[in-house]
Every structure is written in C-alpha cells, then in structure tokens.
Amino acid sequence: MRYADGPKAECEIRIAAAVPRVWGLVSDIGLPARLSPELQRVEWLDGATAPAVGARFAGHNRHPKIGEWRTVSQLVTVAAGHEFGWAVLDTAGRFGAPVTDPAQALATWRFTLTPAFGGVLLRHSVRVGPGASGLSTVIARMPDREEHLIEARLAELRTGMTATLEGIKALAEA
Template sequence: MRYADGPAAEYEIRIAAAAPRVWELVSDIDLPARMSPELHRVEWLDGATAPAPGARFTGHNRHPKIGEWQTVSQIVTVAAEREFCWAVLDTGGRFGAPVADPAQSLATWRFVLEPACGHVLVRHSVRIGPGASGLSAVIARMPDREEQLIEARLAELRTGMAATLKGIKALAEG
C-alpha cells in the first residue's frame, strides 16, 4: 500500500429510518464534529450556510499524537438522499504549495446512501491523497514504514467513521 495509490477506508451501517431523515443528518457538517474523536468543530466559510457544490468550511481537528490543526474543505457532491462528498484542501500551503483544487486534495470524504425497504445502508469513506498531507510528510521521513503508517492512519480514520455512523444511527432511529 502506497500513498500515491490513494489508500482508502470505509465503514457502513444499516439505519432503520427514512432516507430523508438519514440525509438530513449526513449532510449536516456540524454532526461529525459532535461524534468524531478527531474533528471537533466546523464553520462555514465565504458566507455559505448549507451544503452546495463549491461551498467551503473550516474543520478544527485534534489528535493526541499530532496536536491541533485546521483544514479547509470544499463540498464536491450533493445528491439529495444519495451522496455527500467533500475534499480537504491545503489552502494555506502547510505541506507544500497551496492547493485549492479538489482533484489535488489531501483527503476526500464521502457518505453514500442506499435507501431500501425499511432502512438505509450508509457508507462513510475516505480516500487519502493525492495531495501532500501530514501523513505524506511523515512517510517522507520514514519511507521504509510507509505501509505501516498508512495502515495505522486508516485504522484511526475507520474508528472515527464508525463513531460517526453509530451516532447518526442512534439519532435517526431515536
């Protein structure tokens, strides 16, 4: 597994609720901050107040080994009751030249909903790269441990996705 290959992680859950209710929750950018072990706060940028392609928001993150940092994310896809996707950008040039193009994001996050009779299957996923990130900087210092570093980071992200989806399930079914 190599960073250049765009490693990914996914977690899925069945939610016994109507698709509009599940959509309302997954498309709320504030919700993951209430449930994630890493993302702690978000705020809309540029006057945006709701998810729409091109809208941007800041994420405030915290990790016991990494510390605190902020990211800027740009919403890429909003397909009601089907898909919500955003790209995390290095607009400040923290890891190299500033990046504002979602195609060069440091990560891409996605919720995909598959409504069915009596439930919605929700997949939450992340693809790392192709843009430079904190993980790629660590890999550059320890290239012989690239696979281990990626696996460890994906496991952390999967844990966060599980917490977020379990929280969404509890809210939607409650």
C-alpha cells in the same frame, strides 16, 4: 499499500430510518464534530450557510499525537438523498504549495446512502491523497515504514468513521 495509490477506508451501517431523515443528518456539516473523536468543530466559510457543490467550510481537528490543526474543505458532491462528499484542501500551504483544487485534495470524504429493506445502508468513506498531507510528510521521513504508517492511519480513520456512523444511527432511529 502506497500513498500514491490513494489508500481508502470505508465503513457502513444499516439504519432503520427513512432516507430523508438520514440525509438531513449526513448533510449537516456540524454533526460529525459532535460524533468524531478527531473533528472538534466546523464553520461555513465565504458566506456559505447551506450545503451546495463548491461551498467551503473550516474544520478544527485534534489528535493526541499530532496536536491541533485547521483544515478547509470544499463540497464536491451534494446529491440529495444519495451522496454527500467533500475534499480537504491545503489552502494554507502547510505541506507545500497552497492547494485549492479538489483534484489535489489531502483527502476526499463521502457519505453514500442506499435505500435498503427497512431503512438505509449508510457508507462513510475516505480516500487519502493525492495531495501532500501530514501523513505523506511522515512517510517522507520514514519511507521504509510507508505501508505500516498508512495502515495505522486508516485504522484511526475507521475508528472515527465508525463512531460517526453509530452516532448517526442513534440519532436517526431515535
């Protein structure tokens, strides 16, 4: 697996709740910060107060090996009851020239809701790249370990995604 291939991870969970209930949770940009081991807090940017394609928000993250950092994300998909997605951008130019184009994101995240018998099948996914990121920086220093580095990072992301999905399930079914 190579960074240039756009490595992906996906997790899913069945939730015994109505689509609108689950949608209300996944479209709340602050909720993952309550559930994720890495994302600590978020806030809307540019005067945005609600989800809409093009709206941006800042995410404040923490990782035991990496430390703390801030990201800027832009909503790329807001299809009520179906899909909620955002692209993480390097607007500060931490990994090269500043990036404001979602097509050059560090990563693109999505929640996808599919009605299922008795509730909802909720998928949480991420595609890493194609833009430069902390992971691509580490790979550049250790190119012979690229596959291992990607697999390790995707495993960490899956752990966080699973925690987020389990938290959404608990809230939706309560």
